[in-house]
Amino acid sequence: MAAVSLSKRLHTLARFVLPGSRVADIGSDHAQLPVYLVQTGRAAWAVATDVHRGPWEAARAQVARHGLEGRIDVRLGDGLSVLEPGEADVLVLAGMGGPLIVRILSAHPDRLRGVRRLVLQPNTEPASVRRWLRDHGFCLVDEELLEEDGRLYEVLVAEPGDGGAPYRDGELPEEELLEVGPHLWRKASPLLVRKWEAEREHLARVCAQLARAKSAKAQAKRAELQQHLARIDRWLSLLRQKKATPPNGTPVAEPDGRPRA
Numbered sequence: 001m002a003a004v005s006l007s008k009r010l011h012t013l014a015r016f017v018l019p020g021s022r023v024a025d026i027g028s029d030h031a032q033l034p035v036y037l038v039q040t041g042r043a044a045w046a047v048a049t050d051v052h053r054g055p056w057e058a059a060r061a062q063v064a065r066h067g068l069e070g071r072i073d074v075r076l077g078d079g080l081s082v083l084e085p086g087e088a089d090v091l092v093l094a095g096m097g098g099p100l101i102v103r104i105l106s107a108h109p110d111r112l113r114g115v116r117r118l119v120l121q122p123n124t125e126p127a128s129v130r131r132w133l134r135d136h137g138f139c140l141v142d143e144e145l146l147e148e149d150g151r152l153y154e155v156l157v158a159e160p161g162d163g164g165a166p167y168r169d170g171e172l173p174e175e176e177l178l179e180v181g182p183h184l185w186r187k188a189s190p191l192l193v194r195k196w197e198a199e200r201e202h203l204a205r206v207c208a209q210l211a212r213a214k215s216a217k218a219q220a221k222r223a224e225l226q227q228h229l230a231r232i233d234r235w236l237s238l239l240r241q242k243k244a245t246p247p248n249g250t251p252v253a254e255p256d257g258r259p260r261a
Contacts, residue, residue: 003039024088031059079104086114098125134163143183188242
């Protein structure tokens, strides 16, 4: 049977999985990613988990349809609770909010023993995930910003190590790099400009609405947003001056080694 077809978002996640690893896809939904990883040899073995019975049953059916019951274990349960310590080399948590990713990673620290890589795709609040990684001994080693169906997605890749390393000697203060993403900032992708242009437009509309409010609370919030707008303006100005190549002129490579277009 042909390898399962992945969306651009899932294919990006797959490219960051370490070859030959044992993968746990937390919140796997229909188990498309684990099936693809095992079919293509990217993963030697995988666990697909979901906390909801419907997606769990869909994942079991998908694995059975491809004849991979012996290489993909489908489990029903919350977060990392269904794993044994040291069972997986790579953890994938994707398609959920940043605070939920943080909650899942924090709930069972013993399940993180032996993990060589985290591949994370927060739908919201990626800064909260970066902050957790920094504070819990995981070094952010790469980031990818991609667009699919008109929506932008951020993929964060981390390995055990010095969590503060990506934020040192940067153009921006650490707290700002936590929000923007240190590797995304270095790559200066046009998509990053688009992301912050859209965020600026949204915040400017909110500020305009708050300007019509009379309460002290609304005015305090407006002043806070105006400070953030000033930061975004500075980021956009710097990004537009940057090039998406390092100082030596070599094109930034994709994770699979291809030159970035």
